[in-house]
Amino acid sequence: MANDVLSPGENRARRDFLNWFLGTAAGAFAASVLYPVSRYLVPPKVEESTAHTVTLSIKPQELKPNSGQIFRFGSQPAILVKTPAGELKAFSAVCTHLACIVQYRSDISHIWCACHNGHFDLNGKNIEGPPPKPLEEYAVNAKGDQIVVSKRS
Numbered sequence: 001m002a003n004d005v006l007s008p009g010e011n012r013a014r015r016d017f018l019n020w021f022l023g024t025a026a027g028a029f030a031a032s033v034l035y036p037v038s039r040y041l042v043p044p045k046v047e048e049s050t051a052h053t054v055t056l057s058i059k060p061q062e063l064k065p066n067s068g069q070i071f072r073f074g075s076q077p078a079i080l081v082k083t084p085a086g087e088l089k090a091f092s093a094v095c096t097h098l099a100c101i102v103q104y105r106s107d108i109s110h111i112w113c114a115c116h117n118g119h120f121d122l123n124g125k126n127i128e129g130p131p132p133k134p135l136e137e138y139a140v141n142a143k144g145d146q147i148v149v150s151k152r153s
């Protein structure tokens with residue numbers, strides 16, 4: 001029977017271990033919840049493209065009205081849109097929420113991000129969903145068979 005009774009030192013060591021274990025488990029649980037929530041709320045820093053002008057291999061007449069085409073603008077993806085009215089527009093294709101690649105949806109005639117259902121209008125403005133700011137818009141120049149996309153200064 002005397003073996004079942006813990007000495008005060010053993011009792012304290014057991015309590016310290018239990019406090020440490022519960023404190024660590026609670027801390028790990030809190031971190032596992034808070035980190036994804038903070039990543040969802042705070043947009044990541046996306047490296048800026050160093051390109052200032054890109055000549056596309058797409059010809060203006062190859063793009064149908066109410067459609068979009070992803071292209072590379074330096075090191076970053078970009079999207080060229082031909083609006084239902086036939087106007088050419090270009091934007092960064094990196095979503096301003098968590099940096100997924102956006103796409104053009106002809107069924108709703110605007111730019112959409114599949115990751116968290118973010119929507120951008122044909123001026124790149126964030127109009128629905130979690131994206132906190134508009135897409136960066138580029139200048140588009142269509143001359144003959146060429147489309148030249150440039151950063152706005």
Ligand code: FES
Nearest residue numbers: 095097098113118
């Ligand atoms: S990354 Fe979340 S809506 Fe685009």
